[in-house]
Amino acid sequence: MYPGVMRYPDGGGLTAKQRAQREEVRFEAAELFAHGVTPPQVARRLRVSRKSAYAWHARWREAGVQALRSKGASGRPSRMMPNWRAWLAAELDKGPAAHGWVEDQRWTLARVATVIARRFHVRFSPAQTWRILHQMGFTVQVPQRRAAERDEDAVATWIRETWPCVERR
Structure with a gap:
């Protein structure tokens, strides 16, 4: 490895494609440097x-074009193997009931982490689980309609009597 290889903290928040695009810009700069173009001119161009x-x-x-090569995302590689992700996506499609949660048909981060741990014997925190799901293309889902059990009178009473006390604090 070259001492000056480029590194962005936390991957710079970049995807592999974006890192490759930045690397191309650096390589273009190296080509300009080789033709005698000064750094201020390169910056403008x-x-x-x-x-x-x-x-x-x-x-x-100091080290040539190789010093401008991207080193990739920083940090440790994920313990969530790429082939596990396909399995997890299929399991999530089956729903929580297929994994023993029949009382509530919603996936939570804790439940997803439990499913992963049961199958692969690897524990992930809620934050890690969210990162994995986000990388897989999953998003937060909000129910489209209100629960059938919702008691509108109780909600109205709570808003009228309890909420003003809570709000003042």
């Missing part, structure tokens, strides 16, 4: 900051 252009130039001078 590629529409990047002068600070970035000077940093890239220093790395390029």
Whole structure:
């Protein structure tokens, strides 16, 4: 590994495609440096900051184009293996009842983590579970209609009597 390989904290919040696009910009800068273009000119041409252009130039001078190569996302690799994700998606489609939760037909992060742990013997925190689901393309779902058991009179009473006390605090 080269000492000056580019690294963005937490992957820079970037997808692999976005990281590759940034890497291409750095490679383009290296090509310009090789043709004698100065860092301020590179910054203007590629529409990047002068600070970035000077940093890239220093790395390029020190170790060549390879120093501008992306190192990928930072941090440890996920313990959630790629082939597990396909299995998990299929299990989530079956619904919570297929996994023993019959009283409430909603997936929660804790339930999803439990399903993963039962199958693969790996525990994930709610935050990790959410990250995995988000990467798989799942989003937060909100019920479209109100529960059949909802008592409108009790709700109105709560809003009228209890909420003003809570709100003042």
